[in-house]
Amino acid sequence: MENKSAKSRWEEKTVRWLEKAPERKQTFTTLSGIEVERLYTEHEAREEWPGEFPYTRGIHPTMYRSRLWTMRQYAGFGSAKETNERFRYLLQQGQSGLSVAFDLPTQIGYDSDDPMAMGEVGKVGVAIDSLQDMEQLFAGIPLDQVSTSMTINAPAAILLAMVIAVGEKQGVRPEQLRGTIQNDILKEYIARGTYIFPPQPSMRLITDIFQYCAEHVPKWNTISISGYHIREAGSTAVQEVAFTLANGIQYVEAALEAGLEVDQFAPRLSFFFNAHNHFFEEIAKFRAARRLWAKIMKHRFHASNERSLQLRFHTQTGGSTLTAQQPDNNIVRVTLQALAAVLGGTQSLHTNARDEALALPTEESARIALRTQQIIAYESGVADTVDPLGGSHYIETLTDQIEQEAEALIKRIDELGGAVHAVEQGFMQREIRRVALETQRKIERGEEVVVGVNKFTLENETQPPLLRVNPAFAKEQIAALKELRATRNQEAVNQALARLKQAAAGTENVMPSILEAVKAYATVGEICNALRAVFGEYKPV
Amino acid sequence: MNRPIRVLIAKPGLDGHDRGALIIAQALRDEGMEVIYTGLRQTPAQIVATAIQEDVDVIGLSCLSGAHNELFPEVVRLLREQQADDIVVVGGGVIPQEDIAYLKEQGVAEVFTSGTTTTETAEFIRRVVKEKGVQA
Numbered sequence: 001m002e003n004k005s006a007k008s009r010w011e012e013k014t015v016r017w018l019e020k021a022p023e024r025k026q027t028f029t030t031l032s033g034i035e036v037e038r039l040y041t042e043h044e045a046r047e048e049w050p051g052e053f054p055y056t057r058g059i060h061p062t063m064y065r066s067r068l069w070t071m072r073q074y075a076g077f078g079s080a081k082e083t084n085e086r087f088r089y090l091l092q093q094g095q096s097g098l099s100v101a102f103d104l105p106t107q108i109g110y111d112s113d114d115p116m117a118m119g120e121v122g123k124v125g126v127a128i129d130s131l132q133d134m135e136q137l138f139a140g141i142p143l144d145q146v147s148t149s150m151t152i153n154a155p156a157a158i159l160l161a162m163v164i165a166v167g168e169k170q171g172v173r174p175e176q177l178r179g180t181i182q183n184d185i186l187k188e189y190i191a192r193g194t195y196i197f198p199p200q201p202s203m204r205l206i207t208d209i210f211q212y213c214a215e216h217v218p219k220w221n222t223i224s225i226s227g228y229h230i231r232e233a234g235s236t237a238v239q240e241v242a243f244t245l246a247n248g249i250q251y252v253e254a255a256l257e258a259g260l261e262v263d264q265f266a267p268r269l270s271f272f273f274n275a276h277n278h279f280f281e282e283i284a285k286f287r288a289a290r291r292l293w294a295k296i297m298k299h300r301f302h303a304s305n306e307r308s309l310q311l312r313f314h315t316q317t318g319g320s321t322l323t324a325q326q327p328d329n330n331i332v333r334v335t336l337q338a339l340a341a342v343l344g345g346t347q348s349l350h351t352n353a354r355d356e357a358l359a360l361p362t363e364e365s366a367r368i369a370l371r372t373q374q375i376i377a378y379e380s381g382v383a384d385t386v387d388p389l390g391g392s393h394y395i396e397t398l399t400d401q402i403e404q405e406a407e408a409l410i411k412r413i414d415e416l417g418g419a420v421h422a423v424e425q426g427f428m429q430r431e432i433r434r435v436a437l438e439t440q441r442k443i444e445r446g447e448e449v450v451v452g453v454n455k456f457t458l459e460n461e462t463q464p465p466l467l468r469v470n471p472a473f474a475k476e477q478i479a480a481l482k483e484l485r486a487t488r489n490q491e492a493v494n495q496a497l498a499r500l501k502q503a504a505a506g507t508e509n510v511m512p513s514i515l516e517a518v519k520a521y522a523t524v525g526e527i528c529n530a531l532r533a534v535f536g537e538y539k540p541v
Numbered sequence: 542m543n544r545p546i547r548v549l550i551a552k553p554g555l556d557g558h559d560r561g562a563l564i565i566a567q568a569l570r571d572e573g574m575e576v577i578y579t580g581l582r583q584t585p586a587q588i589v590a591t592a593i594q595e596d597v598d599v600i601g602l603s604c605l606s607g608a609h610n611e612l613f614p615e616v617v618r619l620l621r622e623q624q625a626d627d628i629v630v631v632g633g634g635v636i637p638q639e640d641i642a643y644l645k646e647q648g649v650a651e652v653f654t655s656g657t658t659t660t661e662t663a664e665f666i667r668r669v670v671k672e673k674g675v676q677a
Contacts, residue, residue: 540580
């Protein structure tokens with residue numbers, strides 16, 4: 001074969017070349033440890049078309065030629081009023097969807113005046129105690145026109161109920177609401193830490209939401225199954241795909257056990273991935289995840305609705321890759337990561353701001369992050385053809401390798417009895433920890449270069465001006481909360497909370513009684529305490 | 542009498558980012574220290590109680606949620622209140638430079654931010670414990 005002989009001729013020539021120009025390393029690997037070859041000259045041939053099973057090349061036939069990805073910057077700090085101002089600013093600057101960051105007390109179900117909330121009120125996101133705060137958060141933002149993503153997990157049902165209630169006040173019906181709740185408790189146990197209840201009742205809350213939304217809020221994405229935080233905690237790209245899809249499998253199984261039909265809820269499942277540093281591995285990762293999920297849904301769960309088979313995902317650039325040193329370098333990191341997400345076919349994207357290794361972003365930094373997406377979308381031309389790297393020997397080979405390795409890891413989790421059991425046994429936690437420690441050691445030995453940190457460093461750096469959350473804010477929030485408790489109809493709150501406990505203790509769907517409690521201005525802490533009384537609290541392994 | 546340095550690594554507040562805390566706990570163990578890790582969501586009072594009960598030389602506080610200015614000084618204050626301020630408090634996390642000065646004024650011995658190597662942290666702990674007169 002002529003081709004073969006051409007290849008061996010090239011290889012012989014290269015051996016001689018190497019004597020003069022030895023390679024920089026003995027072996028090159030991706031961040032998942034997949035060995036990278038010198039040159040890729042072939043890949044396994046496949047007939048794959050965008051918009052068709054298994055969706056490796058994208059979930060839509062025309063991808064960004066028809067509609068660009070949603071530019072959705074995660075934002076929130078301090079009061080609902082301040083965050084509302086930042087939202088309106090971002091929308092004015094051309095952002096196409098909202099993404100709400102809540103503070104930790106809200107995410108863990110404590111009111112702002114709870115002793116556990118000390119120091120945390122309004123810090124990493126907006127403080128929401130009651131429907132009153134949520135009304136302020138969305139003031140002047142029409143919920144039938146702007147889609148809203150909320151990073152909320154353990155109390156997801158409560159915050160969703162608040163959106164429904166605010167919508168009603170704006171004259172928007174639940175079936176018109178578009179948005180996403182993260183609602184992915186398994187990765188909280190694995191990597192993110194904002195759990196409240198034990199796994200079993202948590203899974204029940206999730207399936208209650210699936211069921212309620214299928215009937216009443218059909219355009220809402222009921223879960224965003226997240227690999228993002230698994231990766232941030234230190235996992236490899238392969239582990240990110242495997243653990244995320246294993247969690248996805250567990251949610252599907254829980255919903256089926258709760259009596260739902262697969263095509264009734266699966267079209268509303270969405271995913272959330274990280275865009276990390278290894279450019280080609282990340283692109284291949286997104287393609288592999290799509291192919292693998294489509295196969296799982298088709299062959300394992302026999303879904304037939306096309307939308308049930310399509311892995312739709314949001315991407316955020318990798319927070320843990322940002323450096324506190326020479327923070328402007330982060331703009332370049334974010335650009336490369338965002339480009340990988342776009343070349344991987346993401347449905348929406350958050351680009352991190354340059355100063356996020358130091359604090360929450362200033363308005364200027366947040367704007368540059370958004371502009372980075374706009375430059376990729378409107379200037380670079382990368383959005384003008386579908387799956388531009390499809391057919392590259394390297395990308396296709398990496399896609400196959402990641403798919404195979406992730407599939408093998410999912411099989412191991414299956415053997416442990418599924419994701420819930422694997423989490424309870426600490427399997428994923430240990431695997432991630434091991435890799436995180438290895439990465440740290442590689443950085444300290446200089447085997448992994450971090451520009452500005454372990455190479456190309458500067459002496460005497462000065463920090464840029466940072467955003468500071470108003471330190472008086474917590475007191476104001478607590479005062480407003482006390483005022484609310486003094487003026488609302490306490491009898492209605494008590495009744496609603498009592499009904500919620502009853503529903504939680506039985507098998508009835510909890511969503512209607514949570515909605516009732518929210519409308520009576522019961523607080524996030526009060527509603528979570530009612531559920532804690534019935535469900536208990538999770539104790540980590 | 543020689544005994545290994547004992548360190549309590551603690552996560553005060555509600556922050557769930559434990560990658561750094563877990564790495565530093567393991568790295569200090571590899572450096573020959575005895576390390577206890579509290580897990581997530583500890584109040585300053587719980588941290589101080591554990592530190593006294595476990596008779597540690599050093600508490601390492603990790604916080605990436607921005608609550609450090611409230612939580613770290615509270616740990617120092619409670620140690621003083623319980624006459625346990627021979628225990629050295631160090632901290633780490635996402636902490637702006639201008640806050641580091643404040644935290645040191647409040648009695649935090651050192652603050653290690655992103656990019657610090659685990660060896661540097663271990664060396665600091667050895668030095669400061671030695672200065673305190675503990676033989677290790």
